[in-house]
Amino acid sequence: MSIPALLLHPYQWLLNSLRVPSRRLHSILHSGRHPAPRAPRAALWKPSGHHCTKWMLLSGGRRNALCIQATLRDHTEGLSDKEQRFVDKLYTGLVSGQRACLAEAITLVESTHSRKKELAQVLLQRVLVHRREQERLNQGKPLTFRVGLSGPPGAGKSTFIEYFGKMLTDRGHRLSVLAVDPSSCTSGGSLLGDKTRMIELSRDMNAYIRPSPTSGTLGGVTRTTNEAILLCEGGGYDVILIETVGVGQSEFAVADMVDMFVLLLPPAGGDELQGIKRGIIEMADLVAITKSDGDLVVPARRIQAEYVSALKLLRRRSGVWRPKVIRISARSGEGVSEMWDTMREFQRVMLASGELSTKRQQQQKVWMWNLIQENILQHFKTHPSIQEQIPLMERKVLSGALSPGLAADLLLKAFRSKH
Numbered sequence: 370m371s372i373p374a375l376l377l378h379p380y381q382w383l384l385n386s387l388r389v390p391s392r393r394l395h396s397i398l399h400s401g402r403h404p405a406p407r408a409p410r411a412a413l414w415k416p417s418g419h420h421c422t423k424w425m426l427l428s429g430g431r432r433n434a435l436c437i438q439a440t441l442r443d444h445t446e447g448l449s450d451k452e453q454r455f456v457d458k459l460y461t462g463l464v465s466g467q468r469a470c471l472a473e474a475i476t477l478v479e480s481t482h483s484r485k486k487e488l489a490q491v492l493l494q495r496v497l498v499h500r501r502e503q504e505r506l507n508q509g510k511p512l513t514f515r516v517g518l519s520g521p522p523g524a525g526k527s528t529f530i531e532y533f534g535k536m537l538t539d540r541g542h543r544l545s546v547l548a549v550d551p552s553s554c555t556s557g558g559s560l561l562g563d564k565t566r567m568i569e570l571s572r573d574m575n576a577y578i579r580p581s582p583t584s585g586t587l588g589g590v591t592r593t594t595n596e597a598i599l600l601c602e603g604g605g606y607d608v609i610l611i612e613t614v615g616v617g618q619s620e621f622a623v624a625d626m627v628d629m630f631v632l633l634l635p636p637a638g639g640d641e642l643q644g645i646k647r648g649i650i651e652m653a654d655l656v657a658i659t660k661s662d663g664d665l666v667v668p669a670r671r672i673q674a675e676y677v678s679a680l681k682l683l684r685r686r687s688g689v690w691r692p693k694v695i696r697i698s699a700r701s702g703e704g705v706s707e708m709w710d711t712m713r714e715f716q717r718v719m720l721a722s723g724e725l726s727t728k729r730q731q732q733q734k735v736w737m738w739n740l741i742q743e744n745i746l747q748h749f750k751t752h753p754s755i756q757e758q759i760p761l762m763e764r765k766v767l768s769g770a771l772s773p774g775l776a777a778d779l780l781l782k783a784f785r786s787k788h
């Protein structure tokens with residue numbers, strides 16, 4: 370089975386790399402029951418990465434843990450002394466709350482250098498183990514609250530985050546703000562991460578603001594932001610705010626990596642809100658109409674009523690939570706404390722029902738498959754046998770000379786023949 374088949378059926382590729390009969394893999398993946406492993410005994414004690422993956426999928430909890438440890442050990446043993454010291458230093462600094470180490474760790478996960486990417490994975494795995502241990506001590510409950518915050522340009526996001534962030538740190542929370550701005554790679558700088566937007570908060574020792582630059586792709590948003598979230602949590606930040614401009618695709622990716630998704634909307638008419646995609650309103654667990662002060666209170670009330678009616682018509686995404694529409698003002702502070710109460714209420718209800726853990730688990734799976742898809746597509750597009758044919762095929766499809774299906778078949782065939 371070659372890579373193209375994978376594009377058609379991802380499990381098939383996994384199956385091939387593991388050399389597990391198709392029916393068996395299918396039953397493993399869908400039943401959740403793992404049959405007894407048949408790998409040679411030696412693989413348990415000194416697994417190669419390949420065997421180890423097999424054991425991770427096929428064996429039960431204890432062997433699974435053993436296998437993960439072995440993979441980590443394999444990775445760790447592959448590090449030079451210098452690399453080992455570097456990862457140790459970052460890890461120790463990070464978990465003891467040193468901001469400089471957190472910043473360096475995020476830079477490491479953002480690196481596109483292949484060796485640095487490997488080091489980043491070693492570090493992330495250690496942070497993950499640390500976090501799991503902390504969660505275990507907390508009766509298995511998450512210690513952090515991940516909130517996605519989106520809104521059109523000028524909605525009042527930075528003014529809100531500044532006020533909200535100060536309120537949280539005054540109450541003893543540690544807040545990190547990751548600003549996802551997919552335009553940063555084209556504009557040459559991150560608009561959202563610009564610290565001048567949140568001057569006071571960026572000086573607060575209990576707040577950490579960081580742009581989350583991306584490779585411009587949704588996969589880029591997924592990877593770097595997800596990994597930055599893990600690192601911030603490892604660094605002891607208990608509220609993670611992921612900010613994104615609500616006019617593109619990135620907010621959908623962000624909605625898939627947070628516990629709660631909050632939409633900020635200005636008290637403006639339809640024209641100003643045109644950039645906001647209907648789909649994003651469906652993702653919102655909470656809609657906050659901003660700038661509800663002075664002359665803007667009346668339009669804010671009207672917009673609130675409109676969104677209350679609109680949300681009633683939308684399909685509910687949770688069995689226990691009905692999205693709410695509130696009004697806030699970051700200028701007067703009105704409604705912001707109540708907003709935090711509503712957010713905590715959401716967290717409490719979702720935790721108690723088990724929906725929060727299920728959501729986080731599902732997000733991990735989606736994340737893994739997004740990365741696989743992104744990687745494989747990249748591999749396909751940059752493969753020497755394909756790269757030069759793609760523009761030609763695209764032209765033929767555009768002119769109507771070839772059907773999209775046939776063009777795809779031809780490209781896949783060319784790709785397959787070179788593997």
Ligand SMILES: Nc1nc2c(ncn2[C@@H]2O[C@H](COP(=O)(O)OP(=O)(O)OP(=O)(O)O)[C@@H](O)[C@H]2O)c(=O)[nH]1
Nearest residue numbers: 521522523524525526527528529660662698699700
């Ligand atoms: N009256 C009033 N104005 C506000 C409030 N919050 C923000 N503004 C004003 O709205 C404008 C935009 O606010 P920002 O916080 O920069 O909005 P933003 O969503 O971060 O904008 P971008 O950086 O373009 O994405 C500024 O002129 C703020 O002064 C508020 O609560 N009340």
